[in-house]
Amino acid sequence: MNQGVEWAVHVLLSLAWVDDDVPLSTAQFARSYDLPPAYLSKQLQALVRAGLLESVPGAKGGFRLARPAGQITLLDVVTAIEGPEPAFVCTEIRQRGMGEHSATTNPGTMCAVNAAMRRAELAWRRSLASQTITGIRMEAEDHAPGIADAVRGAYGRV
Amino acid sequence: MNQGVEWAVHVLLSLAWVDDDVPLSTAQFARSYDLPPAYLSKQLQALVRAGLLESVPGAKGGFRLARPAGQITLLDVVTAIEGPEPAFVCTEIRQRGMGEHSATTNPGTMCAVNAAMRRAELAWRRSLASQTITGIRMEAEDHAPGIADAVRGAYGRV
DNA sequence: GTGCGAATACTCGGATACCGCGTGTCCGAGTAAGTGAGG
DNA sequence: CCTCACTTACTCGGACACGCGGTATCCGAGTATTCGCAC
Numbered sequence: 001m002n003q004g005v006e007w008a009v010h011v012l013l014s015l016a017w018v019d020d021d022v023p024l025s026t027a028q029f030a031r032s033y034d035l036p037p038a039y040l041s042k043q044l045q046a047l048v049r050a051g052l053l054e055s056v057p058g059a060k061g062g063f064r065l066a067r068p069a070g071q072i073t074l075l076d077v078v079t080a081i082e083g084p085e086p087a088f089v090c091t092e093i094r095q096r097g098m099g100e101h102s103a104t105t106n107p108g109t110m111c112a113v114n115a116a117m118r119r120a121e122l123a124w125r126r127s128l129a130s131q132t133i134t135g136i137r138m139e140a141e142d143h144a145p146g147i148a149d150a151v152r153g154a155y156g157r158v
Numbered sequence: 159m160n161q162g163v164e165w166a167v168h169v170l171l172s173l174a175w176v177d178d179d180v181p182l183s184t185a186q187f188a189r190s191y192d193l194p195p196a197y198l199s200k201q202l203q204a205l206v207r208a209g210l211l212e213s214v215p216g217a218k219g220g221f222r223l224a225r226p227a228g229q230i231t232l233l234d235v236v237t238a239i240e241g242p243e244p245a246f247v248c249t250e251i252r253q254r255g256m257g258e259h260s261a262t263t264n265p266g267t268m269c270a271v272n273a274a275m276r277r278a279e280l281a282w283r284r285s286l287a288s289q290t291i292t293g294i295r296m297e298a299e300d301h302a303p304g305i306a307d308a309v310r311g312a313y314g315r316v
Numbered sequence: 317g318t319g320c321g322a323a324t325a326c327t328c329g330g331a332t333a334c335c336g337c338g339t340g341t342c343c344g345a346g347t348a349a350g351t352g353a354g355g
Numbered sequence: 356c357c358t359c360a361c362t363t364a365c366t367c368g369g370a371c372a373c374g375c376g377g378t379a380t381c382c383g384a385g386t387a388t389t390c391g392c393a394c
Contacts (some may be wrong), residue, residue: 001245009271010251025366033251039340045368058347059365074274089246093168093191105302112298113167116289118230124282131274140270142221142264144351160377183327196380203329217326217385 004043004081007035011044012052012077012133013140016069017151023055023062025153040080045082050080069137075128086121090114162201162239165193169202170235170291172208174227175309181220184312190312201239208238209270214304233286244279248272254258 011029018024025043030037044063047053054066065072094111110118140147152158169187178183184202188195202221205211212224221228252269268276298305310316 001247003247003249004338005246006249006271006276008379009274021163023366026343027366030164035251037297038342041367042340042369048367050260054359055344056348057365057367058275059349061348061366063367074278088163089159089161091161091164093164093193105305108295109301112301113164114169114292115169115297116167116294117163119289120232120282120285127278127281136270139273141268143267162377185327194379197378199328200330202378213327213328215326215384217324217388219327219387221328222319286318306375 004077005038006042007033007043007110008047008077008081008135009074009136011047011063012065012069012072013137014151014155015053015063015065016133016137017038017148018082018155018157019066020157022060023064025062028062028155036113047077047080050076052076069133074131074136075125078128084086086118086119087115088117088121090117160239162197162204163236165189165191165198165201166205166235167232167291167294169198169221170207170223170227171209171295172309172313173221173223174291174295175306175315176315179222180218181198181222185222186220186313205238206236210238212236213314227291228289231287232289232294233283236286244276246272246275246279255304268286 001046006028006061010033014029015024026037026041029035030040031043044053044055046054048063052066052072053063055061055063069155090113092111144150165187168191172181172187174188184195184199187193187202188198202211202213206213206221207218210230211221213219213221248269248271250269252271302308
């Protein structure tokens with residue numbers, strides 16, 4: 001799995017905690033988490049293209065949440081970074097070479113292997129879609145009560 | 159996702175259909191599905207290492223199922239090919255650079271982001287573990303009634 | 317005809333190259349803020 | 356004091372290299388078969 005997913009979620013969490021109209025810049029995130037700024041910027045651009053963030057150009061610019069954190073799911077993030085293609089791609093080897101099966105195969109039916117893998121991936125996507133940034137935020141606050149103020153302080157929002 | 163997973167499942171399915179003590183060789187599988195024989199061999203070796211297949215050396219050798227197809231799950235196959243490591247790896251960026259959070263973080267608790275991703279991946283693994291080769295076999299036979307005899311015929315088992 | 321032994325051909329298995337994609341970096345276009353002068 | 360235009364500095368955004376893991380391949384070790392020969 002692409003490492004940018006983890007970065008993206010943490011960035012979105014920070015933006016959720018620093019609930020403000022004034023945006024946060026790539027440089028600030030990179031400094032906070034000790035990440036390569038340029039590469040992080042690339043990932044954030046993907047979030048903008050996916051409509052999760054909106055970018056503010058110019059001095060004192062940066063990124064803002066494009067919609068409330070409660071309406072951003074993990075599936076949105078993963079899809080934005082990894083792309084919409086499923087992890088398992090069926091190459092239909094069942095009807096290569098010896099194509100005898102295909103003769104009796106009921107048309108319109110999917111390869112059973114592909115169907116099984118898609119069921120599993122659907123379960124994964126369902127779980128991702130059921131978890132929002134806000135949910136993770138609450139869980140983190142439960143684990144570390146002072147984290148909200150700590151993050152706001154780390155970004156200069158006293 | 160590694161392409162070998164699809165190949166492995168189809169090979170296991172073929173072995174389940176051709177229910178016989180005499181093994182099937184890499185060359186036969188490669189011919190049936192039009193796959194590169196050497197690379198396919200590499201994947202089958204992984205299945206042997208994982209204990210899903212047992213190899214028979216020598217002339218007329220090949221591979222046999224190491225245990226009944228009903229006791230081989232998709233999770234077994236994926237783990238054998240992809241390895242046991244989870245797809246999402248948490249690099250703990252939450253406490254790099256500004257480590258202020260960690261001061262208040264309740265010790266022994268996992269990063270909330272990691273926890274969320276692990277929940278999703280657990281759902282995926284649960285679905286994979288609930289589906290056996292036999293289950294896929296039955297579904298395929300439902301889609302294509304004559305497939306069992308077709309496969310047996312393709313491998314010379316008349 | 318039968319038993320034995322060597323040659324054989326076929327198999328798996330690990331060691332070895334190739335290549336695409338994720339990883340990492342850089343520089344330019346664009347814009348808001350800041351600054352100074354002029355009215 | 357207010358307005359305005361210019362300079363400035365900082366931001367995002369896309370275009371450009373690097374390295375590793377999946378992809379693909381080849382050749383050697385080992386064994387069951389098979390053929391031939393002796394009995």
